[in-house]
Amino acid sequence: MSSSEEARINFNTNLSISLPSSSSSSSSSSSSSQGSLMPPSKLNPSEKANIPGAQSQNGIANSASLFSEMAVLELLQPPAQGLDDHLIEFSEALKTVAKALRQAAEGKASAQAEAAEWREKYKLERARNLQLEDKEKLNLENGSDVDDVRTYNPANKPALCDEQSNKCCAGHGICSHEVLWDGMPDSNSPVVRKASFKLSWCCKGEQSDQHKHVVSFERGNIITAERSSKQISLKWESCPRTVLVFTKPNSVSVQTLCAEMIRWLRDQKKLDIYVEPRVRGELMKGSSYFDFLESWEDDEEISRLHTKVDIVITLGGDGTVLWAASMFKGPVPPIVPFSSGSLGFMTPFYSEHYREYLESILKGPIGITLRKRLICQVVRNAAKNEHETEAPMLVLNEVTIDRGISSFLTNLNCYCDDSFVTCVQGDGLIMSTTSGSTAYSLAAGGSMVHHQVLGILFTPICPHSLSFRPLILPEHVSVRVEIPANTRNPAWASFDGKNRKRLEAGDALVCNMAPWPVPTACLVDSTNDFLRSIHEGLHWNLRKARSFDGPYDT
Ligand SMILES: NC(=O)c1ccc[n+]([C@@H]2O[C@H](COP(=O)([O-])OP(=O)(O)OC[C@H]3O[C@@H](n4cnc5c(N)ncnc54)[C@H](O)[C@@H]3O)[C@@H](O)[C@H]2O)c1
Ligand SMILES: Nc1ncnc2c1ncn2[C@@H]1O[C@H](COP(=O)(O)OP(=O)(O)OP(=O)(O)O)[C@@H](O)[C@H]1O
Secondary structure, X not given: OOHHHOOOOOOXXXXXXXXXXXXXHHHHOOOOOOOOOOOHHHOOHHHHHHOOOOEOOOOOEOHHHHOOHHHHHHHOOOOOOOOOHHHHHHHHHHHHHHHHHHHHHHHHHHHHHHHHHHHHHHHXXXXXXXXXXXXXXXXXHOOXXXXXXXXXXXOOOHHHHHHHHHHHOOOOOEEOHHHHHHHOOOOOOOHHHOOOEEEEEOOOOOHHHOOOOOEEEXXXXXXXXXXXXXXXXXXXXXXOOEEEEEEOOOOHHHHHHHHHHHHHHHHOOOOEEEEOHHHHHHHHHHXXXXXXXXXXXXXXXXXXXXXXXXXXXXXXXXXXXXXHHHOOOOOOOOEEEEEOOOOOOXXXXXXXXXXHXXXXXXXXXXXXXXXXXXXXXXXXXXXXXXXXXXXXXXXXXXXXXXXXXXXXXXXXXXEEOOEEEEEEXXXXXXXEOOHHHHOHHHHOOOOOOOOOOOOEEEEEEEEOOOOOOOEEEOOOOOEEEXXXXXXXXXXXXXXXXXXXXXXXXXXXXXXXXXXXXXXXEOOOOHHHHHHHHHHHHHOOOOOOOOOOOOOOOO
């Protein structure tokens, strides 16, 4: 196309097309503005007014409207006979313009539709968030936090709790009234004897910080509160009335201590006391004084213990704390663990000073470590339906899957939620709580973890691989360990070192964080007790100090 026959097309703002002089004069002679190829700026006002949509709101001509499809189609009528090749070329150019305009219009329409759809989504999301915020506010006003409701009220019976928690916690902590509720339906259950308490997260004098969300999202900023570093504190709201004492068996010194402590609790503190049937028998054999001791006969009674007992006392080592925890398949009352002799990892209280400690514990407040437990479910390959599943096991330390007496390597396929983690080839695998991190998991090379950290330790036992380092998974995952169908030998699961179960090919063990932690009383606070146990129990990083007996070069 020569410069004199130039057809210049500008799509950006104003469509301007320069025609060859001959056709230009013939077009401009037309009185109608329709089909005019003059730029709108060159038209007189009345001509402009005749162009549909030519005037946009801000006065700038809109090219898409200016060349409405109708107008363009009219222009695209077959050229009159005798028109030269330039006009054919020009008509081709206009076809391209029409196509571009059509595409632009379609694009705009679809963008508008999409925008409308997003606006609608935003409105819905906003409404949902407002609803959730209202719900959360209501929960806080009623003194329950989402976790706490799950932890203490699995059956969702909030009526009594809501009413009472306002009174007892005033919205500032975890209250025990749900436990009282558990006792209500049974008219014989001594509901009135169960002392109420509240748990709160202390933060070293910083009152305002107490009920921060763990993670909040305010005005686009994500903020986390350091809740895990704070000590949990238990305050009695009515006096504890009932104590349950567990003792290590086969120990004369523990039996003597137990008898002495029970006398003191009864005579000085006027408490009701539960002991295991074995202990009641032993004590009764020695003296009829112990006739007042209460005990239980069957599992049904054991399952109701948490509704009657205010405090659990353990006399023994860590094994006795594990034993006591295993008696509670749901909520656990606060445990005060006394060591008999050597200091245990979970037994910070020295038994020689039990009077002073118990005086102060019965008065409160008490520092508490909430020790998370794992709930473990064996899923049998042979089970025909879900009713055939075995009762789940709760562990405070760990669940172990090992090769038992077999001399073959175990092969364990492990999944975290729906993701494949690895195949353990070695002696076995430990899934441990953070409380158990200083027990078997530590011996297998796992890290020691502060008990207030939430997580599941995934520690292999003697893996036949140089690169298999232990993992720590977040507490909300579900870990599934499967025995492969082609395994050469069965595997064995044990729970806190007890209750071994044989796992056949195709069986699996599913492990989740349990909603019922074990609250243990602290001697000082969670951190101090933890550090003291690893210093004194393990002699952690004990090393002779270097001698500084001379000046060093600088
Ligand atoms: N190789 C090992 O280290 C190994 C082997 C098997 C079992 N265990 C541990 O033993 C526990 C069972 O304890 P038990 O007393 O009934 O049996 P137990 O009498 O055989 O005692 C095992 C030892 O583990 C200690 N222990 C228990 N829990 C602990 C903890 N949370 N932190 C630090 N040490 C702890 C006990 O104080 C005791 O010294 C299991 O849960 C397991 O963790 C360890
Ligand atoms: N009340 C109980 N009934 C039955 N068995 C118990 C009871 N308390 C503890 N055990 C078991 O007795 C064993 C020894 O208990 P524990 O660990 O408390 O004593 P320990 O070994 O002398 O203490 P430490 O761990 O400090 O050396 C453990 O296997 C534990 O499971």
